[in-house]
Amino acid sequence: MTALSVVPPLAVSLGDPAGVGPELLAEAWARRAEEGLAPFFAVGGAMVLAQAAAVRGIAVPVEAITDPAEAAAVFPHALPVLDFADGAYRPGQPDEDGARLALASLTEAARLAVTGAAGGVVTGPIAKSRFAAIGFVHPGQTEFVAEAAGVAPEDAVMMLAGPNLRTVPLTVHLALGAVPGALSSELIRRRCTIVAAALQRDFGLANPRLAVAALNPHAGEDGRFGDEEARIIAPAIAALQAQGIAVTGPHPADALFAPHARGDYDVALCMYHDQALIPLKALDFDNGVNVTLGLPVIRTSPDHGTAFALAGKRRANPGATIAALRMAGECAARRAAA
Amino acid sequence: MTALSVVPPLAVSLGDPAGVGPELLAEAWARRAEEGLAPFFAVGGAMVLAQAAAVRGIAVPVEAITDPAEAAAVFPHALPVLDFADGAYRPGQPDEDGARLALASLTEAARLAVTGAAGGVVTGPIAKSRFAAIGFVHPGQTEFVAEAAGVAPEDAVMMLAGPNLRTVPLTVHLALGAVPGALSSELIRRRCTIVAAALQRDFGLANPRLAVAALNPHAGEDGRFGDEEARIIAPAIAALQAQGIAVTGPHPADALFAPHARGDYDVALCMYHDQALIPLKALDFDNGVNVTLGLPVIRTSPDHGTAFALAGKRRANPGATIAALRMAGECAARRAAA
Numbered sequence: 001m002t003a004l005s006v007v008p009p010l011a012v013s014l015g016d017p018a019g020v021g022p023e024l025l026a027e028a029w030a031r032r033a034e035e036g037l038a039p040f041f042a043v044g045g046a047m048v049l050a051q052a053a054a055v056r057g058i059a060v061p062v063e064a065i066t067d068p069a070e071a072a073a074v075f076p077h078a079l080p081v082l083d084f085a086d087g088a089y090r091p092g093q094p095d096e097d098g099a100r101l102a103l104a105s106l107t108e109a110a111r112l113a114v115t116g117a118a119g120g121v122v123t124g125p126i127a128k129s130r131f132a133a134i135g136f137v138h139p140g141q142t143e144f145v146a147e148a149a150g151v152a153p154e155d156a157v158m159m160l161a162g163p164n165l166r167t168v169p170l171t172v173h174l175a176l177g178a179v180p181g182a183l184s185s186e187l188i189r190r191r192c193t194i195v196a197a198a199l200q201r202d203f204g205l206a207n208p209r210l211a212v213a214a215l216n217p218h219a220g221e222d223g224r225f226g227d228e229e230a231r232i233i234a235p236a237i238a239a240l241q242a243q244g245i246a247v248t249g250p251h252p253a254d255a256l257f258a259p260h261a262r263g264d265y266d267v268a269l270c271m272y273h274d275q276a277l278i279p280l281k282a283l284d285f286d287n288g289v290n291v292t293l294g295l296p297v298i299r300t301s302p303d304h305g306t307a308f309a310l311a312g313k314r315r316a317n318p319g320a321t322i323a324a325l326r327m328a329g330e331c332a333a334r335r336a337a338a
Numbered sequence: 339m340t341a342l343s344v345v346p347p348l349a350v351s352l353g354d355p356a357g358v359g360p361e362l363l364a365e366a367w368a369r370r371a372e373e374g375l376a377p378f379f380a381v382g383g384a385m386v387l388a389q390a391a392a393v394r395g396i397a398v399p400v401e402a403i404t405d406p407a408e409a410a411a412v413f414p415h416a417l418p419v420l421d422f423a424d425g426a427y428r429p430g431q432p433d434e435d436g437a438r439l440a441l442a443s444l445t446e447a448a449r450l451a452v453t454g455a456a457g458g459v460v461t462g463p464i465a466k467s468r469f470a471a472i473g474f475v476h477p478g479q480t481e482f483v484a485e486a487a488g489v490a491p492e493d494a495v496m497m498l499a500g501p502n503l504r505t506v507p508l509t510v511h512l513a514l515g516a517v518p519g520a521l522s523s524e525l526i527r528r529r530c531t532i533v534a535a536a537l538q539r540d541f542g543l544a545n546p547r548l549a550v551a552a553l554n555p556h557a558g559e560d561g562r563f564g565d566e567e568a569r570i571i572a573p574a575i576a577a578l579q580a581q582g583i584a585v586t587g588p589h590p591a592d593a594l595f596a597p598h599a600r601g602d603y604d605v606a607l608c609m610y611h612d613q614a615l616i617p618l619k620a621l622d623f624d625n626g627v628n629v630t631l632g633l634p635v636i637r638t639s640p641d642h643g644t645a646f647a648l649a650g651k652r653r654a655n656p657g658a659t660i661a662a663l664r665m666a667g668e669c670a671a672r673r674a675a676a
Contacts, residue, residue: 175564217611226513254615277592
């Protein structure tokens with residue numbers, strides 16, 4: 001028996017059934033062998049998945065299971081789907097029933113990961129505005145999974161990871177003008193500490209190298225335009241170094257993502273959303289994974305939305321879904337082996 | 339006689355003699371045939387260039403000329419250098435004499451472009467702090483060349499151009515927190531109008547497509563975080579469209595530089611320095627050209643600094659210098675043919 005065999009299968013939430021989530025999940029299962037994916041199962045949506053696969057033109061047998069423990073035996077010959085909730089497949093036509101199905105799937109998938117019945121949770125893409133319309137009060141799936149896992153939302157750290165780059169945005173959905181006021185040395189310290197621990201535990205990096213981006217152009221050029229580097233960022237870096245974490249910066253953000261610089265760190269800590277997302281999407285658009293660090297459970301997600309306009313048209317790229325499944329599987333295996 | 343033959347040669351300023359400018363200029367001349375570069379001449383620094391070439395280990399005969407008109411005849415067999423000013427080559431050891439030589443070279447190169455004796459000016463990298471120390475009052479070479487050409491500095495528009503992307507930062511050396519207050523519809527309109535005209539005139543794009551980036555993440559999500567998109571950017575775009583300019587936006591900045599999006603525009607107008615420079619340097623680090631639009635003269639520059647630490651070590655990459663020379667030559671040829 002290998003270490004891998006003791007890892008429970010991954011629970012995958014359906015995402016909005018009108019989006020690209022179901023077809024990409026079916027496609028990922030179809031490519032499970034060539035991509036070397038660990039066993040996973042969908043949480044609900046058997047009919048949605050079967051129809052999505054048919055519309056995409058791929059042969060994907062769907063098999064209902066009643067317990068996650070059955071998934072590993074089914075996975076080689078069929079896409080295991082937990083017999084749970086289901087709905088209609090209407091690609092590109094989101095409705096309230098679909099949002100409810102997506103939320104039920106997410107809720108159960110997170111629960112299964114928290115109880116340990118699943119090795120981790122991979123969340124399919126949902127439309128936040130449609131979730132809000134049915135009473136979902138969390139800013140996003142990250143905060144929902146964090147709460148399910150008993151972690152304060154500010155300690156659930158979003159990392160975007162692609163083949164070329166990993167970035168962590170320290171602030172997210174905030175007007176750009178509000179970013180400087182939202183930064184603090186304590187925020188940077190806390191997040192960097194969580195990131196360093198997670199890269200050790202889940203990503204197999206014995207001594208992860210963190211690079212912290214500056215806020216201002218040219219890192220403020222010694223205070224000529226902006227003092228946040230000296231006032232907020234540098235003290236946090238000094239404190240982290242004193243904790244023994246391998247962290248450098250503040251680095252001028254334009255140089256930080258240049259090809260020769262990217263080899264010098266394992267993750268870039270960014271001050272705002274677009275600072276983290278611009279380079280990630282420029283370099284790794286089709287393979288970006290959104291992974292939540294700092295949780296007792298593994299959680300990943302493809303870093304794209306529902307793409308309602310693409311759903312059912314056989315054109316959506318499965319790269320990010322496959323990458324999210326692979327990353328979750330690898331992280332779960334590392335935790336199981338630890 | 340072809341159209342090209344009537345284009346005067348390009349004047350190239352030396353840059354700081356202790357930086358990588360001289361060796362990269364010598365290297366570009368050595369590759370003139372394979373790179374298809376139009377004739378250029380260095381403005382001063384014959385000894386510096388000869389020594390820089392020797393230290394780099396390349397065979398570059400240097401030949402003094404006394405008039406730019408002699409450059410074309412010399413260019414095939416030697417690097418033409420205007421017999422002007424000169425100094426010692428001390429790579430990695432910048433001093434005041436070197437800064438004075440660089441400033442004299444820049445001043446004369448710009449003058450030759452303005453008079454039409456040169457087809458354009460390509461400026462070598464200088465250290466702004468060292469220029470400031472000898473009394474240079476301009477923020478950078480862009481503003482200096484603009485003044486020499488009789489253009490107000492705010493109408494000299496910096497564009498960064500690489501093989502994959504062109505970007506224009508609407509604000510530059512400003513604290514990030516000061517960016518929202520520096521934006522106005524009028525600024526965006528004026529710069530976009532200059533950019534559109536320059537891409538037509540100098541870059542051969544009959545109907546250039548401009549994409550304007552949003553300031554806030556997700557373009558503010560309908561005002562949920564930030565209103566600059568609705569208040570400042572969208573009205574400018576509407577006005578530009580009414581002028582007949584092909585402009586779209588405001589686009590969420592993280593999606594704008596993704597591979598599939600980059601084909602939809604010829605230039606991205608960005609709200610702040612790092613928004614423009616992060617994707618450019620991530621994608622086109624070694625070949626980035628800084629070109630000044632809106633001037634009566636052609637002006638380009640390699641988009642990197644003096645790199646004192648690399649000077650004289652044979653490792654500096656000539657890609658950006660070659661790209662700057664090629665772009666200036668192409669733009670000059672288009673103007674001459676117009």
